[in-house]
Amino acid sequence: MATKLTELEGCVLGLVWEMGTCTTYAIRKVFQRSPNPYWSGSAGAIYPLVRRLESSGLLRAREDYTGQRRRDLYEVTARGLRELRSWVGPRVLDWSVSIPVDLLRTRIRFLGVLKSPERAEFLANAEQQLLRQIREAEKECRSLEATKEPYPYLVARGVAKIARARLSWIREATALLC
């Protein structure tokens, strides 16, 4: 217990729990297809990670054959479920609520290094990209609203709301600086 799962380990455990039974390959695909490219879902990360979760008893493996072709099917053990629950909550750790890192914000921090026209270009550019992000996120929201699956929907809502907040912030910055 108190295994202190990393963020990626928590996500993987959560995905296996959600899918019921799956291969490591399927987990990788989820990360690779995700619009958020924070984790690449590289084989070199996921395979050892799943093995780690298995050897610490949070996942259980079962071999499965289709002809000559082997695959390893994983599912969450009872301990794994407990561990997953304590990773999620209910006590929200300070650092999990803490201010998310924002690459755009770190650049605004040092925006003074640019000359005025480049600064204006930067802000205009950021605004355009955020507008596109909002369109995509809200489209995602609408398509998930119908599915009646609250959690993926809420994730999409979160993304959309953050994108809107960042847009409003960038516009405020533009007004202040230009």
Added chain:
Amino acid sequence: MATKLTELEGCVLGLVWEMGTCTTYAIRKVFQRSPNPYWSGSAGAIYPLVRRLESSGLLRAREDYTGQRRRDLYEVTARGLRELRSWVGPRVLDWSVSIPVDLLRTRIRFLGVLKSPERAEFLANAEQQLLRQIREAEKECRSLEATKEPYPYLVARGVAKIARARLSWIREATALLC
């Protein structure tokens, strides 16, 4: 050129530029005192990093003595400034605008793993922490508004706006799930 600075390298370069001249120790302190604990500012990260920036010609070092006590003062070179400018912008890279990672969001993604009362507790807890975060961020805004330094002020504004957006999102989640 095209040195592909990491995020931490860009920040360090930016800080040295901002301070004009400083020691590695002073840079570490900035990270350690920062309310956002994304980088620890560990010696093992910063000292080798500053050396790296020096040996690639983005920083220039000068020794300085107070009695027996040595310190290395760094400043940004002309090349360093160019590099810093291209790290900041003006072209905003896709991934720098891309959706920030949010530890709270990844937990909401798997919130279904909790039982109903724990879920409610989680949301209430998150709400409280976000309220506190908003208070702190808005206090910071007010104190920075007076200084007439636009960039630190804008950073604080960004933090406050994101915190408000996350709060509104958590309340929406509460309404949907409880």
Added chain:
DNA sequence: CCGCTCATGTAACTGGTTACATGATTTA
């Protein structure tokens, strides 16, 4: 003179990355 801050640094570790490699099965 004691403890704090200034200031520099290293060693072992960790959790990711990219890139490569293999081979079975399915689909066009």
Added chain:
DNA sequence: TAAATCATGTAACCAGTTACATGAGCGG
């Protein structure tokens, strides 16, 4: 039958982390 996909895995690397270690100078 060729190309795509399913499925597994390793090796070298990288940019951080924690923990440790040393020592000068300064303020109470």
